[in-house]
Amino acid sequence: MTGYGSAQQQGVGSTPETQRPGRRLGLELRSVNSRFLDLSLRLSDELRAQEPQLRALLTRRLKRGKVELRAFVEEGDDGVLAHPSVPLLQQLGALQDGVLSWLPQAPPLSVADALRLCSQLGAPRQDWGDAVQQLADQALDALIEARGREGERLVAMLVERVQALRALALQAQPLVPELVAQQRQRFLQRWADAMGLAQGDAPSEAAQERALSEATAFALRIDVAEEITRLQGHLDEIERLLHKGGEVGKRLDFLIQELHREANTLGSKSATMELTRISVDMKVLIEQMREQVQNIE
Incomplete structure (x- = not known):
């Protein structure tokens, strides 16, 4: 953070x-x-x-x-300038003469250079430990303390996203039974129409059995109860970790990946525009959480 x-x-x-x-x-x-x-x-x-x-x-x-x-x-x-000692100035002068004898092109020491070197050479040894x-x-x-304040803001944001995901899951739960009932009635009507055209009378008991079997298979294909249950379990664990605190960033990152997987499965099983919209809204919230989970320590 x-x-x-x-x-x-x-x-x-x-x-x-x-x-x-x-x-x-x-x-x-x-x-x-x-x-x-x-x-x-x-x-x-x-x-x-x-x-x-x-x-x-x-x-x-x-x-x-x-x-x-x-x-x-x-x-x-x-406002205080230390006076360099004469022995230090003599030492600097001797050193400068030696350097100039070998390097005549070297510039001579300025007053500022002499004061700086004298202050360094004459200063007592400082222990900074x-x-x-x-x-x-x-x-x-x-x-x-500053990171803790940011962490509190991030936790509040994540809890808000968790509540929004719970609300979307509640919206998705009643959609599947309603859709299965509608599809079951549609299958029965189709079989009735087909049998009526073929025989001129009402569909047989075998035809009705076949229609119900098709409706059951359809219900199994679009059933998202398991995904919603797992999603709610992941949300429970995320809230628990957020309130627990500590070093939970990596565990939260893993749970966010699992949330994204459940939302993808929910979208792949979608048979209505409403369920598709819920899946997309979930993915948006999960992606927002993913960006911030990386920051939590």
Whole structure:
């Protein structure tokens, strides 16, 4: 299911020496629909060492979805510029002289380059593990909550489609007996007409027996009671799974396939336009359910 979660921490630092008011550690999580768990991590250079820890956390708490995690560190503009130490500047100057002696075409260091390198070389070692773990937990909580809200909307939609399918099944049930009775009367009338033309009198008892036999065979061919019973059983199981919750996406997907099979059989046995219309309406509802079932975790 789709969802979004984010968390951030201002002035982050594992020790007083590494804490800066303008520094911000941020973490964002985005999730879209997928049948399997597909992780994509985009981490800034300072946080690359945290990738195994983050993957383990996501795998433990998420089961499905294409999930993108983005974590970054922004230094910000807190109005304070650190003064580089003289030994660091001397070290940079010596390094630059050595490079230029071998590569005279290389551009010299700018003031911005010198400040950036001095800040990196002179900064205390930063341990991001605890801070990243804390933010990842917060962002995951927000993501799972958002996915839960979407799941509730999907369940409500699916329950509505289930009720619509039940209503169509109820419409189909009385159609077959009515059609069988009409066809039985039609067979009897045809036999009566045929016997009357051939013998000039009423149809014999044998002819009536043959007409009833033909009507019975016709009733067996168009009987959809078994299909409707199975369809209602599948609908019961779908509702049970929806109210149960949890990881039910694959089981629901299988049940949707079974619903589609019963609706196809119902249409193939159809002997009236009304039953054909019901079969088509069922297929439309089932296809709508199929599209959304893929999203339920």
